[in-house]
Amino acid sequence: MGMTMSQKILAAHTGKNELEAGELIEADIDLVLGNDITSPVAIREMAKINADKVYDKDKVVLVMDHFVPNKDIKSAENAKTCREFACSQCISHFYDVGKMGIEHALIPEKGLCLPGDLVVGADSHTVTYGALGAFSTGVGSTDMAAAMATGKLWFKVPQAIRIRLKGKPSKYVTGKDLILHIIGKIGVDGALYQSMEFCGEGVKYLSMDDRLAICNMAIEAGGKNGIFPVDDQTLEYVATHLSEKNRALFGENADIEEIKKGIGSVIGHIYEADDDAVYAAELEIDLSELKPTVSFPHLPSNTRTIDEAEDMKVKIDQVVIGSCTNGRISDMRQAAEVLKGRKVADNVRCIIIPATQEIYLQSMREGLLEIFIEAGAVVSTPTCGPCLGGHMGILADKERCVSTTNRNFVGRMGAKTSEVYLASPYVAAASAVTGYISSPASIM
Secondary structure, eight states: OBOOHHHHHHHHTTTOSOOOTTOEEEEEOSEEEEETTTHHHHHHHHHHTTOOSOSOTTSEEEEOOSSTTTOSHHHHHHHHHHHHHHHHTTOSEEEOTTTOBOHHHHHHHTTOOOTTOEEEESSGGGGGGGGGTOEEEEOOHHHHHHHHHHSEEEEEOOEEEEEEEESOOOTTOOHHHHHHHHHHHHOTTTTTTEEEEEESGGGGGSOHHHHHHHHHTGGGGTOSEEEOOOOHHHHHHHHHSOOHHHHHHHOTTOOHHHHHHHBTTTBOOOOOOOTTBOOSEEEEEEGGGOOOEEEOTTOTTOEEEHHHHHHTTOBOSEEEEOHHHHOSHHHHHHHHHHHTTOOOOTTOEEEEOOSBHHHHHHHHHTTHHHHHHHHTOEEOOSOOGGGGTSSSSOBOTTOEEEESSSOOOTTTTBSTTOEEEEOOHHHHHHHHHHSBOOOGGGTO
């Protein structure tokens, strides 16, 4: 019987030739990820089981990204716990203020995840790295502790949903619109503990930033993971985002094409689904038929097309453009395309958050930050802050926000009576200009 991409990756990490959905396995882990909220819990759990050393100092990554720079004493204590642990364990990849970014943008940027890897993180949006052809999923802090100590974890092999993409998306339609459309179609439990496996000729029209955003929100459909096939775009991205350790394997004079050829042999492993792989369900989507999409409160599945949303004249108070979903350089460029030469509407707060220091620098060098500030927006250091109602954009009673983040649950961004509308950077920026949920096409 054939296997899906996810099943092949899991099989490779158990030493088995094949796996079937539903099997319970113990697998070797390539990367363990934690942040300033989840890591302190895992560190304490490690101590409880008398594990005094991580299994591999190069395979544990700690990123301070939720409440940094620290917003209060509690967040400062959490960061201190992580800092002291990283120092005592000689952790190679510890990212604090000045070096950090939003973890799920930083890991791919630093080249810490490769095709074929098995990655776990104590954050549900660890599913992001499936865009690189890896099996990547979120776990609890107790599981993170076990993974840090042993380099292994138990898994139940997931069934899979095959999502076949065709056609080419039109202007202003992004990966965010695609994943919102899918979640609206199948529901927040439509892929419960299943692998969302994307394929089809339409994949080539999705940038790596699109794919990262799509996999990032696989969890919002209940998915165990999301995963894309490894194609030339993937190889190009991985080749240009190598870690120092992997770059050294190719030699100083190796060019991008040489490195691309070595992905899957020198580093990483490329897996393809078998033709006779078994899927629990299949879905076909014509990208050319999609429109910008907005998720209304209080579930990501409560979607409407931008045409429907505009007709409702939803007045807003705040816009947030950033997060692990949409804080990458293409997202910054999309926002700048809309905001250039325009002003943020009166009584609207527009908060823009480049997801990493590198993206911040690139945005500055391209003049995007100047566009944002001249439009009346504020630009923040990389942080997850507003996404979970932590800081840098908390909503007051009955306020409404259009956000490029990934969740819009009750009270997600502040007061329980506030409302969060999920959208792409294009729609968010257009809405900031008009003061209402708006299509970028209506103002461009």
